Amino acid sequence: MTTFLELLITGISLGSVYALIALGFVIIFKSTEVVNFAHASLLLAGGYFAVVSRDTLGFWPALLVGIAGAALLGMLLEFLIIRRYRGRDHSVLAIVTIGIDIVLITELARRIGPEIFSYRDPWGNTLVQLGPVSIPQTRVAAFVVAGALITVFLLAFRYTSWGVAMRAAAEDRGTAALMGVRLGWISASAWAVAGALAAVAALFLSVFPTTGLDRETGLIALKAFPAAIIGGLDSTTGALAGGLIVGVTQSLATGYQSELSFLGNGIGDLAPYLVMVVVLLIRPAGLFGTRELSRV
Amino acid sequence: MEAAILRVRGLAAGYGPVHALSSVSLEVPDGAVTAVLGGNGAGKSTLLRAISGTLRFQGGAITGGTIEFAGERLDGRNAARVVAAGVVQVPEGRQVFARMSVADNLRAGALGARHGRRGEQEARERVFGLFPVLAERVHQRAGLLSGGEQQMLAMGRALMARPRLLLLDEPSLGLAPMMAARIADTIREINDQGTAVLLVEQNAALALNLATRAVVLETGTVALSGTAAELAASDEVRRRYLGVGDEDAAADAEAGIRAEHDHSDGHPTLRRWVA
Numbered sequence: 001m002t003t004f005l006e007l008l009i010t011g012i013s014l015g016s017v018y019a020l021i022a023l024g025f026v027i028i029f030k031s032t033e034v035v036n037f038a039h040a041s042l043l044l045a046g047g048y049f050a051v052v053s054r055d056t057l058g059f060w061p062a063l064l065v066g067i068a069g070a071a072l073l074g075m076l077l078e079f080l081i082i083r084r085y086r087g088r089d090h091s092v093l094a095i096v097t098i099g100i101d102i103v104l105i106t107e108l109a110r111r112i113g114p115e116i117f118s119y120r121d122p123w124g125n126t127l128v129q130l131g132p133v134s135i136p137q138t139r140v141a142a143f144v145v146a147g148a149l150i151t152v153f154l155l156a157f158r159y160t161s162w163g164v165a166m167r168a169a170a171e172d173r174g175t176a177a178l179m180g181v182r183l184g185w186i187s188a189s190a191w192a193v194a195g196a197l198a199a200v201a202a203l204f205l206s207v208f209p210t211t212g213l214d215r216e217t218g219l220i221a222l223k224a225f226p227a228a229i230i231g232g233l234d235s236t237t238g239a240l241a242g243g244l245i246v247g248v249t250q251s252l253a254t255g256y257q258s259e260l261s262f263l264g265n266g267i268g269d270l271a272p273y274l275v276m277v278v279v280l281l282i283r284p285a286g287l288f289g290t291r292e293l294s295r296v
Numbered sequence: 297m298e299a300a301i302l303r304v305r306g307l308a309a310g311y312g313p314v315h316a317l318s319s320v321s322l323e324v325p326d327g328a329v330t331a332v333l334g335g336n337g338a339g340k341s342t343l344l345r346a347i348s349g350t351l352r353f354q355g356g357a358i359t360g361g362t363i364e365f366a367g368e369r370l371d372g373r374n375a376a377r378v379v380a381a382g383v384v385q386v387p388e389g390r391q392v393f394a395r396m397s398v399a400d401n402l403r404a405g406a407l408g409a410r411h412g413r414r415g416e417q418e419a420r421e422r423v424f425g426l427f428p429v430l431a432e433r434v435h436q437r438a439g440l441l442s443g444g445e446q447q448m449l450a451m452g453r454a455l456m457a458r459p460r461l462l463l464l465d466e467p468s469l470g471l472a473p474m475m476a477a478r479i480a481d482t483i484r485e486i487n488d489q490g491t492a493v494l495l496v497e498q499n500a501a502l503a504l505n506l507a508t509r510a511v512v513l514e515t516g517t518v519a520l521s522g523t524a525a526e527l528a529a530s531d532e533v534r535r536r537y538l539g540v541g542d543e544d545a546a547a548d549a550e551a552g553i554r555a556e557h558d559h560s561d562g563h564p565t566l567r568r569w570v571a
Binding site: 161164171172173176178290 | 376404454
């Protein structure tokens with residue numbers, strides 16, 4: 001029972017980090033209709049900016065540098081590249097983002113090399129006792145920070161003018177433009193927010209029990225992809241649900257791997273994709289996604 | 297005649313190789329309703345899109361001529377700057393943000409204009425005064441409103457930007473006659489409050505009744521223009537857009553009815569299809 005609780009809590013914490021990444025996917029998809037395959041490199045870039053400035057600046061300022069850097073990079077990508085393809089087919093844009101991803105990942109991997117950077121975060125490897133279960137402090141921090149950021153984002157999405165503009169543009173770009181919504185800003189701000197969230201996720205994917213940020217960290221963003229799909233690519237609520245489902249599934253499948261040994265090794269990494277396939281079989285638009293409706 | 301608030305001169309526009317407008321000139325007097333009539337494909341919607349700066353969403357562009365609003369050039373401006381100048385379009389088919397609440401739709405309408413919180417509040421009160429039903433349904437999702445209510449919301453949303461000129465694209469499209477008449481009354485009321493209106497309509501009777509001046513577009517050029525009364529009296533408009541005055545057609549129709557009657561041996565002319 002204790003093991004189960006531990007795994008569950010770990011899963012929820014991990015899931016909230018995936019939710020941060022998935023939320024970025026969803027924001028970009030909603031506002032610009034681009035499936036952003038460059039999200040992994042955006043995450044790695046955010047992490048890289050933070051770890052290289054941590055020695056001179058200290059942890060917290062360096063984290064801010066990482067967040068601001070990833071946000072700026074996202075905006076820059078939108079401004080310099082994505083904007084030129086506006087109005088083109090979605091698949092063209094998706095392929096453009098794959099190209100961006102390859103370039104960025106290659107350059108970042110070259111800079112990072114074989115090293116593993118530690119964030120030297122204030123949490124270290126301390127464990128917290130919650131009744132019978134003990135979990136790393138980093139997991140608690142991840143859950144609290146991700147939860148707070150997601151809440152702030154959802155409130156902004158619901159109540160601010162920016163949020164109204166985002167939702168209007170997501171529903172109908174042409175009509176939003178008629179209302180005077182500046183679509184360029186909407187799209188650039190979506191990329192910035194997604195970059196910032198990814199940079200925060202990079203932090204929590206690199207702290208204890210992980211050894212640190214290395215050139216493979218970006219690959220974890222790929223696990224947030226099933227999270228976004230499970231929830232429905234165009235639903236913010238779906239991103240949260242999807243993130244948690246993926247986190248908990250992965251944690252439980254990894255924890256009970258010995259009982260699941262008939263499925264072979266590494267089922268924990270595979271489980272999220274299995275869940276995704278099952279969800280898509282039952283609900284092709286994801287749990288909270290809008291089905292494509294067309295009137296005849 | 298009052299001073300023109302909108303001047304379109306020699307406007308040409310197209311979608312790639314397709315020319316939709318060639319050399320369209322018209323003037324919209326300040327504080328009045330001006331109607332644009334014409335059949336399908338005459339270029340009415342293209343004209344509005346050219347003014348509101350949204351042609352490029354359909355892959356179109358202005359290829360010649362000028363659009364001047366209150367002394368400022370509008371052609372070449374993007375949609376957001378046209379709204380900021382005081383020209384707002386209500387799109388054809390209403391296009392409310394169906395998944396957002398009525399309140400959020402109205403907020404979206406105020407995004408393009410910078411009138412501050414006070415200005416937004418005043419605009420909202422004006423909209424609720426014009427359309428009390430929107431105040432009642434303020435928390436409902438716009439997609440759940442009826443067609444007429446959605447048209448009201450689309451118009452209210454546009455008024456949130458406090459435009460000096462309102463562009464209306466087929467406001468009566470797909471509405472029951474009674475609802476269309478109510479929308480017409482509201483357009484008159486909006487105009488009485490000082491907003492100039494450029495009205496594109498297929499329903500020529502409704503449009504000519506509201507407008508002081510009107511132009512008729514045919515295959516991308518202005519075929520006729522004048523006061524609404526002049527156009528309503530002209531044979532061509534009566535025949536082609538008001539559906540009256542075509543003696544031959546009327547005679548044919550009557551003959552048809554008579555023939556039907558002869559065959560029916562005293563049964564009523566209207567019959568149901570029976571399987």
